[in-house]
Amino acid sequence: MSQLLTSTPHRGGLPAPVPTGPVRLHINGQTQTLQLAPWTSLLDALREYAHLTGTKKGCDHGQCGACTVLVNGRRINSCLTLAVMHEDDDITTIEGLGTPDHLSPLQQAFVDHDAFQCGYCTPGQICSAQGLLNECRAHSEAEIKELMSGNLCRCGAYTGILNAVKEVVDKQ
Amino acid sequence: MTQTNHIGKGANRVDGPLKVSGTAHYAGEFNVPNLAYGYVVNSPIAKGKVTRVHAEEVLGLPGVLAVYSHENVPHLAWFDRSYKDLLAPGGSPFRPLHTPDITFNQQPVALVVAETFELARYAAALLRVDYEQEPHETNLGTKRTEGYLPGGGKLGYAPPPPPRGNPEKAWKNATHSIEAEYAHGAQHHNPMELFAATVEWLADDKITVYDKTQGVFNVQRYLTGVFGLSKDNCRVVNQFMGGGFGSGLRPQYSVFMATLAALELKRSVRVTLTRQQMFSIGHRPNTLQLLKLGTNPDGSLAALQHHALHETSLFEDYTENVVNWSGMQYKCDNVKLGYQLAQLDVYSPQDMRAPGAATGNVGIEVAMDEMAYAAGLDPLEFRLRNYAERDQNVDKPFSSKKLRECYHEGAAKFGWDKRPLEPRSMRNGHLLTGWGMAGGVWDAMQMPSRASARLTADGRLLVLSGAGENGAGTYTIMTQIAAETLGLPLEAVTFELGDTDQPQAPLQGGSWTAASVGTAVKNACDALGQKLLKLAQKQKDSPLQGADYDEVEFVNGQLRLRRDPDQAVVLRDVLQASGETEVEADSTALPNMLKQNGYSLHSHNAVFAEVQVDEDLGTVRVTRVVNAVAAGRILNRKTARSQVLGGVVWGLGMALMEETIMDHKFGRYVNHNYAEYHIPVNADMPDIDVLFIHEEDDIVNPLGVKGIGEVGMLGVTAAIANAVFHATGKRVRDLPIMLDKLL
Numbered sequence: 001m002s003q004l005l006t007s008t009p010h011r012g013g014l015p016a017p018v019p020t021g022p023v024r025l026h027i028n029g030q031t032q033t034l035q036l037a038p039w040t041s042l043l044d045a046l047r048e049y050a051h052l053t054g055t056k057k058g059c060d061h062g063q064c065g066a067c068t069v070l071v072n073g074r075r076i077n078s079c080l081t082l083a084v085m086h087e088d089d090d091i092t093t094i095e096g097l098g099t100p101d102h103l104s105p106l107q108q109a110f111v112d113h114d115a116f117q118c119g120y121c122t123p124g125q126i127c128s129a130q131g132l133l134n135e136c137r138a139h140s141e142a143e144i145k146e147l148m149s150g151n152l153c154r155c156g157a158y159t160g161i162l163n164a165v166k167e168v169v170d171k172q
Numbered sequence: 173m174t175q176t177n178h179i180g181k182g183a184n185r186v187d188g189p190l191k192v193s194g195t196a197h198y199a200g201e202f203n204v205p206n207l208a209y210g211y212v213v214n215s216p217i218a219k220g221k222v223t224r225v226h227a228e229e230v231l232g233l234p235g236v237l238a239v240y241s242h243e244n245v246p247h248l249a250w251f252d253r254s255y256k257d258l259l260a261p262g263g264s265p266f267r268p269l270h271t272p273d274i275t276f277n278q279q280p281v282a283l284v285v286a287e288t289f290e291l292a293r294y295a296a297a298l299l300r301v302d303y304e305q306e307p308h309e310t311n312l313g314t315k316r317t318e319g320y321l322p323g324g325g326k327l328g329y330a331p332p333p334p335p336r337g338n339p340e341k342a343w344k345n346a347t348h349s350i351e352a353e354y355a356h357g358a359q360h361h362n363p364m365e366l367f368a369a370t371v372e373w374l375a376d377d378k379i380t381v382y383d384k385t386q387g388v389f390n391v392q393r394y395l396t397g398v399f400g401l402s403k404d405n406c407r408v409v410n411q412f413m414g415g416g417f418g419s420g421l422r423p424q425y426s427v428f429m430a431t432l433a434a435l436e437l438k439r440s441v442r443v444t445l446t447r448q449q450m451f452s453i454g455h456r457p458n459t460l461q462l463l464k465l466g467t468n469p470d471g472s473l474a475a476l477q478h479h480a481l482h483e484t485s486l487f488e489d490y491t492e493n494v495v496n497w498s499g500m501q502y503k504c505d506n507v508k509l510g511y512q513l514a515q516l517d518v519y520s521p522q523d524m525r526a527p528g529a530a531t532g533n534v535g536i537e538v539a540m541d542e543m544a545y546a547a548g549l550d551p552l553e554f555r556l557r558n559y560a561e562r563d564q565n566v567d568k569p570f571s572s573k574k575l576r577e578c579y580h581e582g583a584a585k586f587g588w589d590k591r592p593l594e595p596r597s598m599r600n601g602h603l604l605t606g607w608g609m610a611g612g613v614w615d616a617m618q619m620p621s622r623a624s625a626r627l628t629a630d631g632r633l634l635v636l637s638g639a640g641e642n643g644a645g646t647y648t649i650m651t652q653i654a655a656e657t658l659g660l661p662l663e664a665v666t667f668e669l670g671d672t673d674q675p676q677a678p679l680q681g682g683s684w685t686a687a688s689v690g691t692a693v694k695n696a697c698d699a700l701g702q703k704l705l706k707l708a709q710k711q712k713d714s715p716l717q718g719a720d721y722d723e724v725e726f727v728n729g730q731l732r733l734r735r736d737p738d739q740a741v742v743l744r745d746v747l748q749a750s751g752e753t754e755v756e757a758d759s760t761a762l763p764n765m766l767k768q769n770g771y772s773l774h775s776h777n778a779v780f781a782e783v784q785v786d787e788d789l790g791t792v793r794v795t796r797v798v799n800a801v802a803a804g805r806i807l808n809r810k811t812a813r814s815q816v817l818g819g820v821v822w823g824l825g826m827a828l829m830e831e832t833i834m835d836h837k838f839g840r841y842v843n844h845n846y847a848e849y850h851i852p853v854n855a856d857m858p859d860i861d862v863l864f865i866h867e868e869d870d871i872v873n874p875l876g877v878k879g880i881g882e883v884g885m886l887g888v889t890a891a892i893a894n895a896v897f898h899a900t901g902k903r904v905r906d907l908p909i910m911l912d913k914l915l
């Protein structure tokens with residue numbers, strides 16, 4: 001009782017891939033010109049073309065927050081936007097917030113509160129928390145928890161994340 | 173004062189600065205020259221055949237380099253054993269792109285390789301594949317009578333012990349008895365990092381593989397077996413893993429595909445799976461459990477029967493230990509444990525955090541709650557009355573067991589003594605509060621492991637072992653162990669892992685890394701310490717003249733006599749004076765069978781949970797959890813606590829959210845993405861208290877450590893389920909407990 005599933009041929013041949021062109025991006029205070037196709041997401045541009053792999057891919061569909069970066073100070077999912085749309089924007093990634101020898105207050109708080117395990121969601125959590133600080137919206141623990149809930153952490157480091165963000169919010 | 177006692181303290185993670193700054197590199201992040209990208213195409217049917225792959229169409233697109241499928245994959249290893257990795261269960265391992273036959277939905281059928289990721293994805297979307305579909309079966313419910321006991325099993329599998337006493341008669345004659353079936357669907361690991369492999373092509377038949385794996389040596393074994401490479405020419409590296417939870421124990425098809433393409437194209441290739449594709453690489457199996465318990469008039473268990481049936485694929489007998497725990501968790505003389513598999517048209521399940529135990533624990537611990545209520549007893553009191561002082565499965569004492577302390581300290585912290593027994597007795601408007609508890613047990617295991625240690629004249633210590641770091645804190649605890657053994661500050665020690673060029677370590681799983689790699693690191697540092705002592709004694713007028721190794725100690729950068737600490741030499745001076753530029757030692761650590769044989773080795777925990785259920789909406793919120801863990805020595809309080817916190821999150825997810833739903837019509841998971849496979853988020857977090865119960869054990873291993881990654885998850889799901897019953901009076905026996913089951 002088998003059934004044949006035959007595909008329909010593409011009529012008139014395959015549509016050709018879109019050509020690339022120069023795209024100027026301001027990332028972490030530096031301007032780079034990357035050769036990109038219009039279909040390249042900001043996330044892939046960062047990871048595969050600018051080789052800034054601190055920004056992570058967890059789903060590519062806006063479902064996990066691992067790819068969170070700051071665009072003009074606002075947190076966005078970089079997998080849900082195209083690189084070409086950000087030519088004049090100010091893009092900040094985790095690499096722009098601090099370095100291993102000079103951690104930002106949030107990064108240091110994440111280390112102190114052990115707010116991660118595997119570390120894969122962490123750059124997104126920190127960029128998201130930085131965006132949250134910029135928004136000045138989080139005052140209570142409940143608000144931090146709610147407003148950080150767009151960033152999944154499969155290791156379940158949420159308690160540490162809350163305490164780390166709270167420490168920095170309280171100092172603000 | 174000693175500043176170099178590091179073990180047990182809560183040092184920050186030594187790899188923390190790398191992880192928080194985006195400078196830790198994961199498998200898909202190695203920027204190697206001349207990289208091509210592969211994108212996998214998966215089957216939309218669960219069973220049948222690929223009849224045609226129209227590769228020629230997409231090969232015409234500029235920038236598309238190759239399409240691999242069963243139609244053109246070159247001749248690879250022939251025998252099953254070449255494909256068997258260290259954790260392969262009985263049967264024939266899945267061979268990607270090997271035959272046209274489809275044996276599970278989302279089976280990879282082709283790899284498209286192109287100059288860019290976007291182009292590979294585009295071409296993969298356009299690639300036409302024709303199929304001949306056959307009827308499939310993915311519903312475990314249809315296989316209730318077709319279960320079978322697997323012949324063999326994978327590493328660590330133990331068939332259920334034979335029955336003891338007369339469990340059926342005892343159950344029938346019991347004063348009180350219960351019988352209930354528990355179920356959960358498939359669950360997926362879903363680590364945050366996507367599975368990826370970057371294969372760097374170096375020369376003909378010579379590659380370096382950056383793979384997402386919990387075992388670089390396992391991947392090396394697999395790749396050398398399948399592709400006929402020599403070990404020297406197949407280096408496998410994983411220094412950071414973005415979560416594994418078991419999904420990376422076996423080599424995945426991503427690394428097969430990337431290696432295949434790299435060897436064929438003679439160029440470096442990266443293959444990254446999508447989140448959707450990560451639902452085709454193994455899962456916690458859909459399981460049905462039948463429990464029958466009975467009590468005597470004094471509340472002691474008269475009978476305990478626990479039977480489990482779970483799915484496996486058509487090609488492998490995936491096994492996990494589901495029911496054995498029930499036979500050791502409580503004292504009972506009439507016990508029957510049963511375990512069966514049933515074949516379905518699904519991919520082989522795969523170990524997922526606390527494999528088997530997480531499943532069986534829900535069965536036994538919810539049934540114990542039901543039994544307590546049937547006997548009119550407080551669930552904690554009922555457990556205490558049936559406390560097992562001996563492991564009756566193997567008739568041996570426990571090497572150590574502080575579960576009673578877990579119960580008492582956990583209950584005190586939680587305030588369990590104020591709990592009314594009656595369900596639905598804690599109400600606040602439309603919110604019903606419930607308190608539940610459960611306990612757990614996991615193996616304390618040690619695997620053979622090797623490590624090396626090298627001290628250089630500048631006073632720095634480099635320690636190597638090819639272990640894994642998937643978030644458990646391996647870098648940090650190994651650094652602590654090494655530093656303490658040789659009396660150095662943490663900053664003077666570098667621990668490196670995750671490379672097949674290093675001494676061999678076991679798979680990163682089973683909660684055995686701390687015990688196994690930790691002991692190897694300690695031994696290597698001790699071996700180095702003995703060499704240093706000899707060097708020191710060669711010096712004229714050495715204050716250590718004639719001392720044995722156990723008469724000296726390494727503290728604060730010094731090597732000194734235990735009985736007279738003023739008789740000391742500075743470690744750095746020892747090397748410099750000797751004229752050596754470095755001293756090196758290595759060691760292998762094996763479990764001490766002689767010592768362990770007479771004992772049952774386990775970690776334990778007790779969990780107390782509070783839930784609030786909205787009576788009108790059926791929504792459940794977990795508001796408080798206390799998790800008391802007895803797992804031997806805790807090496808790092810900070811990272812160990814994080815592991816237990818994570819375990820609570822996992823238990824909460826299993827209780828209330830996680831299920832991969834199979835559409836039996838298509839034999840396909842319908843919620844195969846991160847939006848519809850729900851895991852807890854920050855807003856779901858309860859207040860969590862983690863208690864570590866002091867436990868000393870010099871039988872398990874020289875460090876006295878039992879491991880904590882799995883045990884911390886146990887008990888949580890059942891405690892929440894039991895709390896939901898206490899809140900609502902409704903017993904939900906199929907997970908997850910969603911609102912429709914409470915309305």
Ligand code: FES
Pocket residue numbers: 056057058059060061062063064065066067068077078079080
């Ligand atoms: S990768 Fe962008 S939200 Fe998940």
Ligand code: FES
Pocket residue numbers: 115116117118119120121122152153154155156157364414415643
């Ligand atoms: S730290 Fe691993 S996913 Fe958050």
